[in-house]
Amino acid sequence: MALTQRFDILVVGGGPAGMAAAARAAECGARVGIVDDNPKLGGQIWRGESDQQGKSEAAQWADRLDRSGATKLCGIRVFHQPQAGILLAEGDDDLKELCYEKLILATGARERFLPFPGWTLPNVMGAGGLQAMVKSGLPIRGKRVVVAGTGPLLLAVAAYLRKHGAEILMICEQASWGSLAAFAVSIAGQPRKISQALQLKRDLAGVPFIPKSWPVAAHGPRTLEKVTIALAGRTETLSCDYLACGFHLVPNIELPILLGCQVRNGCVSVDELQRTNLPNIFCAGEPTGIGGLELALAEGQIAGLAAANRTSTARGLFRQQKRARRFARGLDRTFQLRPELRTLPQLETIVCRCEDVPYSRLRQHSSWRVAKLQSRCGMGPCQGRICGPATQFLLKWNLDSVRPPVFPARVESLAAMTDHSELVGSEVTGGQ
Amino acid sequence: MLSSVTVTVNGAPLAVPQGATVAVAMAIAGAPCRTSVNGEPRGPLCGMGICFECRVTINGTPHCRSCQTECAPEMKIRTDE
Numbered sequence: 001m002a003l004t005q006r007f008d009i010l011v012v013g014g015g016p017a018g019m020a021a022a023a024r025a026a027e028c029g030a031r032v033g034i035v036d037d038n039p040k041l042g043g044q045i046w047r048g049e050s051d052q053q054g055k056s057e058a059a060q061w062a063d064r065l066d067r068s069g070a071t072k073l074c075g076i077r078v079f080h081q082p083q084a085g086i087l088l089a090e091g092d093d094d095l096k097e098l099c100y101e102k103l104i105l106a107t108g109a110r111e112r113f114l115p116f117p118g119w120t121l122p123n124v125m126g127a128g129g130l131q132a133m134v135k136s137g138l139p140i141r142g143k144r145v146v147v148a149g150t151g152p153l154l155l156a157v158a159a160y161l162r163k164h165g166a167e168i169l170m171i172c173e174q175a176s177w178g179s180l181a182a183f184a185v186s187i188a189g190q191p192r193k194i195s196q197a198l199q200l201k202r203d204l205a206g207v208p209f210i211p212k213s214w215p216v217a218a219h220g221p222r223t224l225e226k227v228t229i230a231l232a233g234r235t236e237t238l239s240c241d242y243l244a245c246g247f248h249l250v251p252n253i254e255l256p257i258l259l260g261c262q263v264r265n266g267c268v269s270v271d272e273l274q275r276t277n278l279p280n281i282f283c284a285g286e287p288t289g290i291g292g293l294e295l296a297l298a299e300g301q302i303a304g305l306a307a308a309n310r311t312s313t314a315r316g317l318f319r320q321q322k323r324a325r326r327f328a329r330g331l332d333r334t335f336q337l338r339p340e341l342r343t344l345p346q347l348e349t350i351v352c353r354c355e356d357v358p359y360s361r362l363r364q365h366s367s368w369r370v371a372k373l374q375s376r377c378g379m380g381p382c383q384g385r386i387c388g389p390a391t392q393f394l395l396k397w398n399l400d401s402v403r404p405p406v407f408p409a410r411v412e413s414l415a416a417m418t419d420h421s422e423l424v425g426s427e428v429t430g431g432q
Numbered sequence: 433m434l435s436s437v438t439v440t441v442n443g444a445p446l447a448v449p450q451g452a453t454v455a456v457a458m459a460i461a462g463a464p465c466r467t468s469v470n471g472e473p474r475g476p477l478c479g480m481g482i483c484f485e486c487r488v489t490i491n492g493t494p495h496c497r498s499c500q501t502e503c504a505p506e507m508k509i510r511t512d513e
Binding site for chain 1: 469502
């Protein structure tokens with residue numbers, strides 16, 4: 001039987017956007033809940049920082065959220081909305097029915113992964129993935145790491161790993177010097193971004209940073225031993241312990257799509273108060289477009305205030321929101337994937353890791369939907385979250401509908417989905 | 433010095449730092465997390481609960497995402513079930 005909890009405002013996602021939204025809304029006196037799949041709040045960027053004492057931005061927001069009186073629900077996965085105003089969620093051994101008047105979706109982003117030979121070997125991880133593992137206790141001191149892919153995350157991850165004792169052999173960025181230089185110019189008016197960039201430069205002094213380079217193969221046989229990098233028209237093979245490889249970020253929009261939110265170019269459409277097309281549903285942070293921490297905090301606060309009907313206070317944050325959005329548009333341009341990356345998978349390279357579907361079995365199909373039905377691509381437990389964005393880039397497929405459960409759920413929890421549909425059905429019948 | 437927690441990985445005792453996730457315990461043990469449909473060894477990819485590559489059996493419950501689960505004393509982790 002599901003435990004029911006009722007909130008005026010429910011926030012889904014406990015990263016910076018969600019924490020800021022929940023804190024601001026609860027400070028206005030609303031009964032607020034914040035739910036996250038992870039064992040602790042903080043999302044990816046603040047993983048392991050929110051509970052540390054100190055003056056970091058993460059700790060300050062964690063304190064503020066604590067004092068706001070919002071109810072924290074960690075280790076809880078939302079998987080279905082049986083009817084408007086109710087979300088079903090499961091924990092490790094319980095089922096919850098979360099009722100809301102207003103909903104703020106702050107579901108964050110994940111890394112984009114592109115398949116290349118050997119990318120399924122253990123110790124080939126996402127850049128953010130390896131960082132998350134180290135934040136969760138993985139010993140990295142003395143390990144040799146190649147960082148590769150694209151996006152500002154690569155530098156941040158390399159600096160973090162180095163600070164924790166890793167030997168960073170090389171940072172391979174697929175973008176060219178030209179686009180990186182244009183990006184550098186675009187942040188010239190933003191002192192905070194400049195100081196972050198200078199700090200990274202100091203932290204990474206002596207580490208080779210190679211633009212226009214990318215991994216072409218990882219070598220095993222049972223776990224990663226070497227990686228081959230394409231650079232300047234040749235290849236180079238390096239022995240390493242870890243390959244930390246991610247190709248920028250993809251917004252997590254599965255739940256917004258399930259609820260019926262309008263999506264454009266892979267991002268949830270919102271107005272300046274972070275309202276989606278649906279009444280009482282707001283969206284903040286990465287799902288509205290990859291923009292980083294500053295934008296997430298601005299959008300989260302605006303969403304929280306707007307949901308608590310403090311529109312005029314929310315407007316005070318519009319300047320911060322607009323400035324951060326300009327930076328976000330620069331990110332998209334700079335870290336656009338180069339077409340050469342489409343040639344990385346070989347015919348036998350696994351693309352769908354859940355079902356071990358090779359590239360040869362996908363190329364013959366015309367769409368994501370057909371490929372799913374014919375090859376089981378995207379039908380495993382990740383539900384296409386990893387191979388979907390990859391095929392979108394490789395084969396230019398459009399990812400269409402999302403079906404409940406939006407996250408794999410236990411059979412008992414799925415039974416609750418059925419109970420609800422029967423309930424709704426009987427209500428309809430009863431009214432006739 | 434951080435305190436440690438002792439778990440078992442496929443029956444062998446292993447001490448891990450307090451707060452470490454099961455995925456970290458697997459890495460310290462040097463064991464892959466799961467075997468793929470075609471029989472390949474797999475370990476964590478995303479580190480954040482999305483990819484499901486780090487699934488293991490914890491205290492008899494199969495398909496647990498090891499990156500989203502913190503180690504607890506005497507936890508029994510298996511990859512061979």
